[in-house]
Amino acid sequence: MEAIITATELADALTGPNPPVLLDVRWQLTSPGAPPFDGRAAYAEGHLPGAVFVDLDGELASAPGENGRHPLPDLAVFGAAMRRAGVSAGRPVVVYDGGLGWSAARAWWLLRWTGHPDVRVLDGGLPSWEGVLSTDVATPVQGDFEPAPDPAGLLDADGAAALARSGVLLDARAGERYRGEVEPIDRVGGHIPGAVSAPTVENVGPDGRFLPAAELQGRFKGLGAVQGAAVGVYCGSGVSAAHEVLALAVAGIPAALYVGSWSEWTADPSRPVAVGPDPQ
Known part of the structure; x- marks a missing residue:
């Protein structure tokens, strides 16, 4: 469909x-x-x-x-x-x-x-x-x-952390929030350790329409997200990440959504936070 x-x-x-x-x-x-x-x-x-x-x-x-x-x-x-x-x-x-x-x-x-x-x-x-x-x-x-x-389409905090280690966890927020350089909304900046930066705004063209499926497939392949891989997405609060899940669907790649996302992850100070451009 x-x-x-x-x-x-x-x-x-x-x-x-x-x-x-x-x-x-x-x-x-x-x-x-x-x-x-x-x-x-x-x-x-x-x-x-x-x-x-x-x-x-x-x-x-x-x-x-x-x-x-x-x-x-x-x-x-x-x-x-x-x-x-x-x-x-x-x-x-x-x-x-x-x-x-x-x-x-x-x-x-x-x-x-x-x-x-x-x-x-x-x-x-x-x-x-x-x-x-x-x-x-x-x-x-x-x-x-x-x-x-469908339980398979949803990630909680533990599931997102595990997927970042065993599969591909994409961070759909802007790169500067992923790197921890700015954080205008949530408690602290940075990303879930092991997550890969993949701003969802890069999935669309200047007119707001999605890039062709082949271009999206190429982009996601470069991030490690391919058909058959275990893929999940998060953002700040589970809204822009849904847009990335949609882009992945256009590319033919199923993905789960961590609905709580960064706003839930950082609500617990005991959860680890990574900063900088690298996943770890």
Whole structure:
């Protein structure tokens, strides 16, 4: 199953016999102390016709705490939100955001991890859409999706540490955060010992769309992530890392997500921290 869809392909799918459910997951990371980004207000100003707004902080994550800034959502809350949005197991889903792709990828990952068979991300997000936008609030028919998680797709802190030693653990954050030169959000800078720096922003072109699959395969091969290898990804709070898992999927490489990521890892001062450009 393809992981992404172009705007042209989406326009065609929406006129087909089984049009996809559309989820608008606009969200932005803001600096500490700054007002949070209001995705619901952005949705109200204009969205894909029929799309339903999904709140990342309230429906795709639990409250921040010792398990990180965006821990896994309560599955009952997540499932209810998806059903309210019209998500059913027998109907495809397309998720999009404002163009960065991170929050859409978080929704994509959660739906795939919990068993939905057909979910894709709009490549390039809302800016790639050339059709009309709507200001109407969608009222979809209640869906029937029931989350059924796959344990194989999820890493905890111990699993991430083990994978950094035995497989390939990619750090999707900016290189300066990986190296420990700056840390604007979490308790301390640096990376999980053994993790490889792989900023997710390098998986897309200037237009925000993913690089071709062959280019992504080449990039990940250079980082040690190839088909058949055990691969995992983390970031600051499990959002941009989902975007890297999506890029890996485009390249045909399955990967697990450490949802707690660096914000959970550094919440425990006893966990080791590496700094500098080298994994160790």
